[in-house]
Amino acid sequence: MLRYTLKRLVLGILTVWFIATATFFGMHAVPGDPLSNDKSTTAQIRANLEAKYGLDKPLLTQYAIYLKNISQGDFGISFTQENRKVNDIIKEHFPISAILGILAIVFAALGGILWGALTALYRNRWPDSVIMFLVILGISVPSFVIAAISQMFLVNINTLAGTTVLPVGGWGTVWHMIVPAMVLGLSTMAYLTRLMRSSMLEIVNTDYIRTAQSKGLPKTRIFSRHQLRNAILPVVTVLGPAIAGITTGGFVVEIVFAIPGLGRYFVEAIQQLDYTVIMGTTVFYGAFLVFMVILVDLLYGWIDPRVRINP
Amino acid sequence: MRSKSTSNSNTHSNSLSRQLGLYFVLAIVFVAGLLLALNQLAGLMGTATQEAQAVDFANNSISAVLREEPPQLDSSKATDSTSGLVLGHIMEGLLRMDLQDRLSPAIAERWEVTPTHATFWLRKDAKWSDGKPISAADFIFAWQLALKPETGSEYASLLYPIENAEAINTGKLPASALGVSAPDPHTLVVKLTRPIAFFDKLVVFPTFLPIREDFYNATQGRFGSDAKDLLYSGPYTIKSWVHGASMLLERNPHYWDSNRGKLAQINFAYITSDATATLNFFKDERIALARLQAENLTEALRLKWPIRRFADGTVFYLEFNHREDHLSRNLNFRKAIQHALDMEELVYKVTKLPGYLPGKSLFPEWLIGVEKTLREEYPASTVTVDSAKARAYLALAKEELGLAEFPEITLLTSDNPVSNIQSEWLQEVLKQTLGLTIKIDKQIFKQRLAKMSSGEFGLLLGGWGPDYNDPLTFGDLFASWNLNNRGRYKSEQMDALIATAQNATATPDRMKAFGAIQQQLFDDVVILPMYERGVTYVVHPQLKGVKRRVIGAETDYTYAYIDPDA
Numbered sequence: 001m002l003r004y005t006l007k008r009l010v011l012g013i014l015t016v017w018f019i020a021t022a023t024f025f026g027m028h029a030v031p032g033d034p035l036s037n038d039k040s041t042t043a044q045i046r047a048n049l050e051a052k053y054g055l056d057k058p059l060l061t062q063y064a065i066y067l068k069n070i071s072q073g074d075f076g077i078s079f080t081q082e083n084r085k086v087n088d089i090i091k092e093h094f095p096i097s098a099i100l101g102i103l104a105i106v107f108a109a110l111g112g113i114l115w116g117a118l119t120a121l122y123r124n125r126w127p128d129s130v131i132m133f134l135v136i137l138g139i140s141v142p143s144f145v146i147a148a149i150s151q152m153f154l155v156n157i158n159t160l161a162g163t164t165v166l167p168v169g170g171w172g173t174v175w176h177m178i179v180p181a182m183v184l185g186l187s188t189m190a191y192l193t194r195l196m197r198s199s200m201l202e203i204v205n206t207d208y209i210r211t212a213q214s215k216g217l218p219k220t221r222i223f224s225r226h227q228l229r230n231a232i233l234p235v236v237t238v239l240g241p242a243i244a245g246i247t248t249g250g251f252v253v254e255i256v257f258a259i260p261g262l263g264r265y266f267v268e269a270i271q272q273l274d275y276t277v278i279m280g281t282t283v284f285y286g287a288f289l290v291f292m293v294i295l296v297d298l299l300y301g302w303i304d305p306r307v308r309i310n311p
Numbered sequence: 312m313r314s315k316s317t318s319n320s321n322t323h324s325n326s327l328s329r330q331l332g333l334y335f336v337l338a339i340v341f342v343a344g345l346l347l348a349l350n351q352l353a354g355l356m357g358t359a360t361q362e363a364q365a366v367d368f369a370n371n372s373i374s375a376v377l378r379e380e381p382p383q384l385d386s387s388k389a390t391d392s393t394s395g396l397v398l399g400h401i402m403e404g405l406l407r408m409d410l411q412d413r414l415s416p417a418i419a420e421r422w423e424v425t426p427t428h429a430t431f432w433l434r435k436d437a438k439w440s441d442g443k444p445i446s447a448a449d450f451i452f453a454w455q456l457a458l459k460p461e462t463g464s465e466y467a468s469l470l471y472p473i474e475n476a477e478a479i480n481t482g483k484l485p486a487s488a489l490g491v492s493a494p495d496p497h498t499l500v501v502k503l504t505r506p507i508a509f510f511d512k513l514v515v516f517p518t519f520l521p522i523r524e525d526f527y528n529a530t531q532g533r534f535g536s537d538a539k540d541l542l543y544s545g546p547y548t549i550k551s552w553v554h555g556a557s558m559l560l561e562r563n564p565h566y567w568d569s570n571r572g573k574l575a576q577i578n579f580a581y582i583t584s585d586a587t588a589t590l591n592f593f594k595d596e597r598i599a600l601a602r603l604q605a606e607n608l609t610e611a612l613r614l615k616w617p618i619r620r621f622a623d624g625t626v627f628y629l630e631f632n633h634r635e636d637h638l639s640r641n642l643n644f645r646k647a648i649q650h651a652l653d654m655e656e657l658v659y660k661v662t663k664l665p666g667y668l669p670g671k672s673l674f675p676e677w678l679i680g681v682e683k684t685l686r687e688e689y690p691a692s693t694v695t696v697d698s699a700k701a702r703a704y705l706a707l708a709k710e711e712l713g714l715a716e717f718p719e720i721t722l723l724t725s726d727n728p729v730s731n732i733q734s735e736w737l738q739e740v741l742k743q744t745l746g747l748t749i750k751i752d753k754q755i756f757k758q759r760l761a762k763m764s765s766g767e768f769g770l771l772l773g774g775w776g777p778d779y780n781d782p783l784t785f786g787d788l789f790a791s792w793n794l795n796n797r798g799r800y801k802s803e804q805m806d807a808l809i810a811t812a813q814n815a816t817a818t819p820d821r822m823k824a825f826g827a828i829q830q831q832l833f834d835d836v837v838i839l840p841m842y843e844r845g846v847t848y849v850v851h852p853q854l855k856g857v858k859r860r861v862i863g864a865e866t867d868y869t870y871a872y873i874d875p876d877a
Contacts, residue, residue: 032757037390038776040764040794041465044481052463080382083536084554092554099349106345110338114331121327148587155595168595169581169588170363171556174350220330256588258376258581260555268379273757 005298012290019286020070020279024063027278034079034273053079066279075280080272086280089265094284096171097254097261101247103177104185108242111189113235116196117228123201131193138190147183147256154179169258180257184250188242192235199231233304240296244289363580363592365599366853368875372576373599373854373868376592378584380555385535386520387457390465392865395517399864400560400577403545404520405431405450405499406511408780410858410870412677414511417568418445418521418544419499426506426816431514433497438565439523440543447493449521455479455486456527457518466518469778472510474502506816509781515863516779520544546572546869555582573856573872599851600866605664605728611849620666620847624861626675626785627774629737629839633800634766638720644708645836650694650701651744652737658842661736662729666845672829673775673789675843677861678782680822685782689826691840692833698744705745719748723768726753730772733841737770763797771797773838780862782825786812789828789837800837853877 035049050056054065069076075086115135119128154168167176203209204227212222250263262281269277363374381397383389389398406422409415416422419431437445457464458479470476474490490502503510513519522534526542533540538549546568547560560577581592586604590611593601603611603618611618629652631639638644654669668676672691680688709717724734731753738749749770754762762768775795777784787793790809791801808831812824832838850857855874858867 030758032759032761034757036757036760036764037465038760039390039465039778042468042794044460044477045463045465045467048460048467048480049463049465052461081380081536082383082388083385083533083540089554096353099353103345103349106342110342114335114338117334118331121331151588151591155591158595164595168591168597169583172353174346174353177349177353178346220326223327223330255583255585258556258583258588258592260553260582264555271756 005294008294008297012287012294015290016283016287020067020283021063023279023282024066025059027273027275028059030273032273034275070279070283075283076276078269078277079274080269080277086276089277090262090280090284093260093262093265096259097247097250097263100177100181100184100250100253100259100261101243103181104246105188105239105243106185107182108185108188108192108246109235109239111185112192113196113228113232115189115193116235117200117231119193119197120200120204120231132197135190135193138186139194143183143187144252144256146186147180147253150179150183151256169256171259176257176259180253180259184246184253188246192238192242195234195238196231199234200227203227203230229303233300236296236300236303240292241289244285244292247288248285363578363597365593365596365851366873368853368873370576371574371873372578373574373851373871373873374578374580374597375600375866375868376581376583376589376598377558377579378582380582381558383535384541386517387453387462387522388464388535389517396864396866397549397558397579398517398520399545399860399867400547400869401541401543401545401549401563402517402520403437403566404517405433405514407515408860408863412780412860414515414780422511424508424510427503429501429503429510431499431501433499434567435497436567437544438567439526440548440563440565441526442565443523444496445521445523445544446496447499448496449523450499450519451489451491451493452524452527453520453522454491454518455489456522458489459486464518466516466778469513469516469518472503472505472507472513474504476504505814507813508816508818508821509779509783512780547577550576557581571869573870574868577868593849593851596851599854600857601849603847603849605662608665608847611847616849617852618665618847618849620845621859622666622668622675622677622843622861623776623846623859623865624675624677625774625776625844626670626673627772627841627844628670628673629841630771630773630798631800631836631838632766632769632771633798633837637769638708638712638717639769639798641708641712642836643704643711647701647704647708647745648741649836649839650697650704651740652839653696653740654839654841657733657736662732662842664729664845665847668843668845670840670842672840673785673832673838674782674825674829675777675785678785679780680782680825681819685822685825688822689829691829701744705747717747719750720769721750721752721767722770722772723752723754723759723762724772725759726755733772764794766797766799768797772841773797774844777862782822783812786825786828789832798838800835802831802835805831805837 035046035055054062078084078086078089115131119131122128151168154166157165158168166179170176209222209226212226248263248266250261251267253259254261254264265277266281269281366373377393379393381394382391383394384397386398386402389395403417405417405419406414407417418433418437420434422429422431433445433447439445454470454473456462457467458470458476460480460482467480475484475488478484479486479489492500494500521544523542527534530540535541538552541549543563546563546566548563550559550561552558558579562572562575566572580597583589586602586607589601590607592598631645633640658667658669671693672686674685676684676686678685722734722737724730734751738751741747741749752768763771775785775788787809789796789800789805791806805828808824808828812821812828815821815824853873853875854871856871858870859865860867
């Protein structure tokens with residue numbers, strides 16, 4: 001087990017290095033650069049700026065310097081916010097995205113499992129049809145539409161109530177998080193519901209359920225011990241990437257609800273070609289994703305003994 | 312047997328539902344616990360949003376929204392409008408624009424500009440937010456700082472009229488060689504390299520704001536990056552700044568002018584670029600002013616809000632590529648397009664945004680000439696749109712260029728709703744009237760800039776916002792040496808006119824030169840002015856005295872106050 005874990009970690013580091021390299025060269029291949037602006041500056045001022053950021057050096061030298069710095073955990077200074085270190089940006093804003101993400105993933109996972117189990121249980125009856133219809137909606141309506149609609153809904157509720165039922169935006173208390181987290185987790189919830197439903201239905205017809213039934217086990221026990229636990233497996237598999245996806249994909253929700261998370265830096269940096277922030281956030285998120293996948297694979301073995309690696 | 316099984320299955324199905332119900336309850340309990348834990352966590356991080364109330368009479372404070380986190384509050388390096396907005400509240404320089412947009416005394420109580428020198432006499436009661444007096448040395452330090460090559464200030468070139476400034480910026484002279492001196496702490500004497508009649512208008516720009524040396528050094532390279540890393544000379548100080556989330560301004564007790572800073576607090580409670588979200592905050596009475604975008608306009612009208620508008624000073628135009636091998640190098644080709652496009656149709660029937668004015672000249676309407684506005688003194692020439700004439704010009708161009716058929720022409724634009732409508736309109740009109748095929752090349756910001764600089768376009772939707780309140784901020788755009796002349800228009804006559812506008816000292820001579828520049832831009836169809844941009848917005852009825860500016864802080868709350876009876 002330890003050897004397996006170590007092997008996965010080494011491979012993970014290689015993956016992150018590959019992500020860093022691909023991003024570095026991809027980013028430099030994009031036309032334009034972080035120093036260009038609406039208004040052109042004189043050649044001298046441009047040269048001053050290039051010297052300040054080391055952009056006057058050959059690309060491979062920049063790459064070498066860059067690798068050296070990230071191996072020491074230093075992502076450099078942002079181009080657009082010249083006085084802020086990328087490390088500080090990640091340190092200040094990732095926890096916010098993470099908190100929102102945790103809540104969203106909990107909503108998504110609990111909701112997905114519950115609704116999925118419910119639809120399987122009431123297969124082809126009205127709860128199934130209603131939920132599956134909502135699932136299609138949840139998957140297909142883009143998050144900026146849902147975010148805008150839910151925010152408008154909040155404004156209307158507050159206006160009707162004549163007081164603040166839930167804040168329309170901002171950050172700080174749990175009341176600020178609930179609606180954004182639901183919006184953020186909605187599509188994942190919808191996806192997990194479908195997944196859960198199909199895996200529940202598959203399991204009903206397996207031999208071990210039939211064995212359990214013939215042994216005369218109570219149905220509730222079969223449901224919780226055999227059906228549910230096995231059906232959750234595929235859900236757990238997609239949970240790792242989903243967690244990474246949700247904590248990184250909060251851009252729209254963060255902009256609409258004015259939440260100071262990392263997601264918007266991630267997207268705005270690309271628009272501004274802010275090299276250091278692009279690299280910092282991509283490498284950070286890449287490492288996060290790799291870590292989550294490893295974690296889920298290890299967890300998987302714990303949940304399902306069948307996939308455990310023999311020592 | 313069979314019947315038993317069925318009933319059995321029914322009860323099981325019931326107990327299963329019950330079990331699911333139990334899970335549901337457990338899930339809710341779990342979520343509640345989690346919420347509580349996360350609440351504690353979020354509280355610990357200290358990133359909480361200030362409770363926002365659009366207008367709070369009891370505390371004499373208002374709330375507003377910022378479009379983005381101010382990227383740079385170090386005035387020697389700031390270039391963008393959000394930083395400009397914040398700096399306009401927390402800093403004050405030698406001179407400022409008053410409520411009527413006239414140049415007025417600020418830290419300098421009087422000033423004088425001669426062909427060789429500019430002298431500013433500073434008021435003695437102007438103090439920094441730590442109570443120490445603001446002296447001429449603080450300006451000298453700030454200007455030297457902006458010019459040092461290692462600072463990498465993008466707007467350092469605005470200081471070039473000062474003696475030795477350019478040499479310092481190129482590293483040829485040390486910063487101490489700058490031609491600025493302080494005979495006493497309250498007098499600032501600037502030596503000019505050439506006569507520059509509008510130097511006083513130039514010093515309104517943030518790059519000219521004072522920075523105190525001992526404070527700057529004490530921040531150890533973090534100047535401007537946090538509330539505590541700033542020393543304030545303006546009516547407000549930053550009380551708290553949560554990056555990416557909010558910024559709270561509080562009245563500066565050491566500020567000298569009692570006419571400004573009437574509000575005790577200005578709470579920039581939210582940072583978002585989303586127009587719909589901003590409007591939602593306004594509707595929820597969280598912010599006192601909201602900018603309206605095209606998509607929110609109908610709703611604002613439906614709610615019968617009093618909509619206000621102002622021209623934000625930016626001019627948009629169609630640029631031609633004047634480089635070799637480009638069709639648009641041909642004058643008759645440009646004239647054909649000039650006679651085909653009706654900018655009134657564009658503004659009133661196509662974009663239909665209130666506050667927009669059809670473009671007639673590179674020089675927007677608000678620029679001041681000798682006594683009246685420049686445009687009143689030198690009216691812009693216009694053509695009557697005439698498709699027959701346009702086609703005649705195009706035929707001439709075809710002959711001159713020796714073409715059988717016109718190739719496809721690339722129109723470079725940015726990717727936003729307004730540009731999309733405009734480029735489609737251009738494409739349609741040029742196809743209908745002249746039979747030209749236009750290929751729209753939509754690019755995001757930096758990629759568009761790269762293509763603009765390298766000249767990868769036939770036509771270009773361009774625009775220009777002013778840096779200082781003098782027609783020259785637009786007037787030198789099409790000089791052969793100007794890098795913002797994206798189409799690389801080159802004319803000795805134009806360069807000569809621009810030199811006159813730069814160097815003449817008498818205002819009438821300069822304005823005459825601008826009139827001539829305007830005429831040449833028209834005669835030579837260097838560009839086609841499309842429109843002057845307008846901004847529409849709504850304000851909380853109790854908030855009065857908000858000033859919208861073309862130059863400096865776009866929204867200026869320094870004169871604003873709350874009228875509870877409104």
